[in-house]
Amino acid sequence: xxxxxxxxxxxxxxxxxxxxxxxxxxxxxxQVKDRTALKKPTEVKVVNLLIIRDTFTEKSTIxxxxxxxxxFCDTLENPWIDNQRSISCxxxxxxxxxxxxxxxxxTRDYLHLLVQDVPNRDYILFHRGNTAKxxxxxxxxxxxxxxxxxxxxxxxxxLVMQEIIYLGGENINLIIKNK
Numbered sequence: 001x002x003x004x005x006x007x008x009x010x011x012x013x014x015x016x017x018x019x020x021x022x023x024x025x026x027x028x029x030x031q032v033k034d035r036t037a038l039k040k041p042t043e044v045k046v047v048n049l050l051i052i053r054d055t056f057t058e059k060s061t062i063x064x065x066x067x068x069x070x071x072f073c074d075t076l077e078n079p080w081i082d083n084q085r086s087i088s089c090x091x092x093x094x095x096x097x098x099x100x101x102x103x104x105x106x107t108r109d110y111l112h113l114l115v116q117d118v119p120n121r122d123y124i125l126f127h128r129g130n131t132a133k134x135x136x137x138x139x140x141x142x143x144x145x146x147x148x149x150x151x152x153x154x155x156x157x158x159l160v161m162q163e164i165i166y167l168g169g170e171n172i173n174l175i176i177k178n179k
Contacts, residue, residue, distance in 0.1 A: 018159050045172045047068065065141060076150040095174045112161070
């Protein structure tokens with residue numbers, strides 16, 4: 001019951017944010033398969049993502065994602081294992097991020113994010129998943145968390161992508177900090 005309540009609260013918060021911006025109209029998920037479906041903003045807007053990692057275990061690293069200063073969802077990554085491919089989270093720092101289309105991926109059939117210029121690593125994605133077993137060095141998003149788990153990842157990923165698209169989706173910066 002508590003899990004459902006937390007999920008419902010997160011969903012209602014996301015819906016309220018959308019309703020507060022009555023001039024905003026999200027592109028339905030089915031239309032966001034390609035850039036041609038995205039409306040181009042009249043000016044280049046910057047999207048600032050911030051992850052503050054706050055929970056560190058032997059199995060995972062959990063944090064909070066902020067979009068342009070607004071707390072948005074939970075994140076889950078592998079634990080820190082010296083930046084080793086597929087088993088470690090990436091180093092804290094600053095990165096550029098870009099939208100990655102479903103057609104660019106052999107494994108993801110939905111719009112997601114690609115973190116660029118990670119030292120000694122490539123193809124670090126923001127994508128769906130619930131445990132460190134789902135991540136392979138990437139960043140998972142969710143609405144709700146438990147030890148070594150993020151919940152409602154599909155919903156969280158859809159909301160993150162909708163927010164980024166609304167904000168322009170072209171100039172995306174990521175900062176990762178440890179608490």
